[in-house]
Amino acid sequence: MRLYKKEGNSIQILSAPSDDVEKGDYLLVEDTTINRKLITQVIDVQFAAVPGLLEELLRDSTSEEQIYGEDFDPLGVSSHINHIQDARMLICKIRGTIQNDTLRVNSSWLPSRSKSGITKIPINALLAHVGCNKELPINIGVTNDGSPLSITAHDLDGRLNIITGKKGTGKSHLSKLLVLGLVDYKATVVVLDLNGEYTGLGLSTKGGENQYSSRVHVLTPGANFKVSLAQMGLSVILKIMIHALGLPGTSTREFKHIWKTLCQQRNISLEALGEAIKQSGGNMHVRDALFSRYYSLVNSGFFTDNEESATSFEKLFEKTKNDGGALVINLKDVSAVDRQIVLEYTLGNLVKLLGQWKLKSVFLFAEEAHLYLRETYWEDIVTRMRHFGLFTNFVTNQPDTIKENIYRQADSIFLFNFTNGRDLETVSKAARVDSETVKSIAQELPPHHCLLIGKAVNDFPVMAKVRALDIKTMGQTRLFFTEVMD
Amino acid sequence: MIEQLNYTTTPTYNLPPSIEHIQLPQTFIELSQSTMKNIKSRYLQPNQAHLNKPPTNNIADATPIMKIQQPSTIKTIPLEPTTNEKPVIAVDVSSIHIGETQTGELCAIRGAIVWKQKNRYKYQRIGPFPFHITEQNKKEIHKLFKNSHFEFSETPNTINMQARMGNLLERMLQLSISCSAYSTIILWDGSMTAGMLDCPVDEMSRLLETARNRLSTVLAFSKNTNLRFSGHKLTDYAKKAVPPCLLQIGNFPAVQGSVLLLGDIYVAKLTRGVCAFRLDIDKKVPKEQGIEAVQCLLGSDLLVQSYPETLRLAHIYSTFTATEVIGIQRFIAHQYSLKIVTRPNVRRMLFGPFGKGGEAKQ
Numbered sequence: 001m002r003l004y005k006k007e008g009n010s011i012q013i014l015s016a017p018s019d020d021v022e023k024g025d026y027l028l029v030e031d032t033t034i035n036r037k038l039i040t041q042v043i044d045v046q047f048a049a050v051p052g053l054l055e056e057l058l059r060d061s062t063s064e065e066q067i068y069g070e071d072f073d074p075l076g077v078s079s080h081i082n083h084i085q086d087a088r089m090l091i092c093k094i095r096g097t098i099q100n101d102t103l104r105v106n107s108s109w110l111p112s113r114s115k116s117g118i119t120k121i122p123i124n125a126l127l128a129h130v131g132c133n134k135e136l137p138i139n140i141g142v143t144n145d146g147s148p149l150s151i152t153a154h155d156l157d158g159r160l161n162i163i164t165g166k167k168g169t170g171k172s173h174l175s176k177l178l179v180l181g182l183v184d185y186k187a188t189v190v191v192l193d194l195n196g197e198y199t200g201l202g203l204s205t206k207g208g209e210n211q212y213s214s215r216v217h218v219l220t221p222g223a224n225f226k227v228s229l230a231q232m233g234l235s236v237i238l239k240i241m242i243h244a245l246g247l248p249g250t251s252t253r254e255f256k257h258i259w260k261t262l263c264q265q266r267n268i269s270l271e272a273l274g275e276a277i278k279q280s281g282g283n284m285h286v287r288d289a290l291f292s293r294y295y296s297l298v299n300s301g302f303f304t305d306n307e308e309s310a311t312s313f314e315k316l317f318e319k320t321k322n323d324g325g326a327l328v329i330n331l332k333d334v335s336a337v338d339r340q341i342v343l344e345y346t347l348g349n350l351v352k353l354l355g356q357w358k359l360k361s362v363f364l365f366a367e368e369a370h371l372y373l374r375e376t377y378w379e380d381i382v383t384r385m386r387h388f389g390l391f392t393n394f395v396t397n398q399p400d401t402i403k404e405n406i407y408r409q410a411d412s413i414f415l416f417n418f419t420n421g422r423d424l425e426t427v428s429k430a431a432r433v434d435s436e437t438v439k440s441i442a443q444e445l446p447p448h449h450c451l452l453i454g455k456a457v458n459d460f461p462v463m464a465k466v467r468a469l470d471i472k473t474m475g476q477t478r479l480f481f482t483e484v485m486d
Numbered sequence: 487m488i489e490q491l492n493y494t495t496t497p498t499y500n501l502p503p504s505i506e507h508i509q510l511p512q513t514f515i516e517l518s519q520s521t522m523k524n525i526k527s528r529y530l531q532p533n534q535a536h537l538n539k540p541p542t543n544n545i546a547d548a549t550p551i552m553k554i555q556q557p558s559t560i561k562t563i564p565l566e567p568t569t570n571e572k573p574v575i576a577v578d579v580s581s582i583h584i585g586e587t588q589t590g591e592l593c594a595i596r597g598a599i600v601w602k603q604k605n606r607y608k609y610q611r612i613g614p615f616p617f618h619i620t621e622q623n624k625k626e627i628h629k630l631f632k633n634s635h636f637e638f639s640e641t642p643n644t645i646n647m648q649a650r651m652g653n654l655l656e657r658m659l660q661l662s663i664s665c666s667a668y669s670t671i672i673l674w675d676g677s678m679t680a681g682m683l684d685c686p687v688d689e690m691s692r693l694l695e696t697a698r699n700r701l702s703t704v705l706a707f708s709k710n711t712n713l714r715f716s717g718h719k720l721t722d723y724a725k726k727a728v729p730p731c732l733l734q735i736g737n738f739p740a741v742q743g744s745v746l747l748l749g750d751i752y753v754a755k756l757t758r759g760v761c762a763f764r765l766d767i768d769k770k771v772p773k774e775q776g777i778e779a780v781q782c783l784l785g786s787d788l789l790v791q792s793y794p795e796t797l798r799l800a801h802i803y804s805t806f807t808a809t810e811v812i813g814i815q816r817f818i819a820h821q822y823s824l825k826i827v828t829r830p831n832v833r834r835m836l837f838g839p840f841g842k843g844g845e846a847k848q
Contacts, residue, residue: 050808050809050812051808051809051812052807052808052809052810052811052812053807053809055807055808055809056807056809056810059802059803059807066606066607067600067606067607067608067609067799068606068607068608068609069600069608069609069610069611069803070609070610070611071610071611072610072611072612072613073611073613073614074515075518075614075615075616075817075821076817077594077613077614077616077813077814077817078813080813080814080816080817080820081809081810081813081814082813083813083816084809084810084812084813084816085809085813
């Protein structure tokens, strides 16, 4: 390999066809005379622009159709000609320089063309060199060179992460892997499971229990996840009424008044609330508005007056306090309005518990959050809530549903394949990597391969094949022809 | 130690049965091997100039030019394509200057034979054969020429040697084809002018005679001719001619000094278009038979701009592309442990952007 060109933070390396270099690999350009090294990553592999190639190809293309023949080449010169024809140009991005064993994020140094040696660096050696934390490892899978790749649980702690890629590429699988990785280290994880995909986290591939069975708690609203109004503070019920059920301002004032009265009477229940609304004087329209919201609460099936069957969030988190655990809120088959009610309750309570230091911190995994999180929640989660100890991981196949400012604040992005240019354009707005890297590598990622960007890999983008998990796969698409095929 | 190369001595080509026994002279391969083995240099200075322009010297293009001094007549012979299809076979050879070493010049030579039979074209490329021509091995090379009946009165300089080597391979391939082909139209690139250093009369006559004896007819097409008649280029007279036709140049002198024309000279305008070519047909073939061969060519081969496709392909397959030149340079550097160095361009150094001339050869 020879250094050919440098433009800005891009360099081009001429490579022989026999060189085992792929997209995503790291190369070290080393100038031994001055003990300086350039760390570069291959983001594209192109054919070298060799003069005369067009004539060569035109000549060969004729032979395929009507002309054929053979070469008498006793010296074997043609192998060298083929070598030139297949010469490759590696388009690389400079990730840093090493001078006297110190890493610097600097791309201004120009190595010598004639004296520089170029070698491939194993990803793990690179990550070790740049000082990746080896504590609390979560094994993600294997890198291009076949070596295992781990991130540390610290990379998810106090961080905002995004897992994105097109449908069927393995986003949820990685998300599950991270959830279980965190549970391994006794962390508390809340999963907002839109399609019931995480409900099998506690089951092995064969359907039996696995090592996580006792630590995975699946909560299905209306079934084993019901709450009583008495558990709820005013702030949480107001969020539900305003944000999930769209209660107007005047009616909200009346609702507050009713709620405070019930609190004074120490009689907060669905039945009492309905009676209080009925008894309330004032505007008939306000009463109608309150009644319609009240019936929404009742019909959701999420609320109960039976304190024994009501789920206590506090008690739930108690279970996870010592050994960690995952609370999977199964939102499958829950209507959009009910989903919002459940989410407003869950998040409201989480913030309350975190604010009261009843919980140290919680890792939140939100699948397709745009479908149930209101606009104002995004910034709230990213900015305010992380200070309370709520660390969010968004999982989406629609990257444009996440605002640009969230990408810019993301600490790590786990990027799966995208072919759509617009999607890649959106993701490339992440400040932690150049858009060329995202566009070039993500477009060609095979299924179950992801590009790790950001703090999780010390800002050295790494491609990895995500490892398999011994958990029951849920959320598979129901197929019409399955039985016919069987 | 330089690795001994393995050479195949007698290749069996996938040629039609009549010409499949063509044998490449072993001496030519051995000479290539011998000259390359004795490279006493550490450096190879590649010929950079060739990479940005058509690099190949086609051997026939170097054919000397004769001028018509005496008044002649021009007769138009209309042609009719015949349905009697015959195999058409063409040969062409190219040479290229590859670079320099501390002791000599490096060049490569490649030949191509293309034949058409039953509406399909087949080709056989022979080479490339690299040569290292030095003052020391010129005698050895000269000996090969002598053995092949190409004797020069004076030893050519190293630069001319490249063209001579190419010509030698071309004549060898032509001879092989003449010996192997039967009742075939043989197309040469160039003319039938003999008596020059690399076209000895006896050898050329032998080639034509061998072909005649095997009922084949040799047609030689020249892409460039400076033959002039009343001040005009010979091929210009074909502008108004209705194709397909031949313009026969009458009373043409057969001998001019030591140069002998072994063919009757025609201007061939075989298709519509702006191009016409000088066509030499073996003098010893009866005129009618020669014209019949051209008519047979019209019926047997595809012609574009009056030029036979078989010959065009032979040219294309023998020509070196820039990629191939780099590949050959790499082969030589790799095989003979030479370091490729680029010497500074003196003209560029002296004259800057005005130093464009002579880049091919400093």
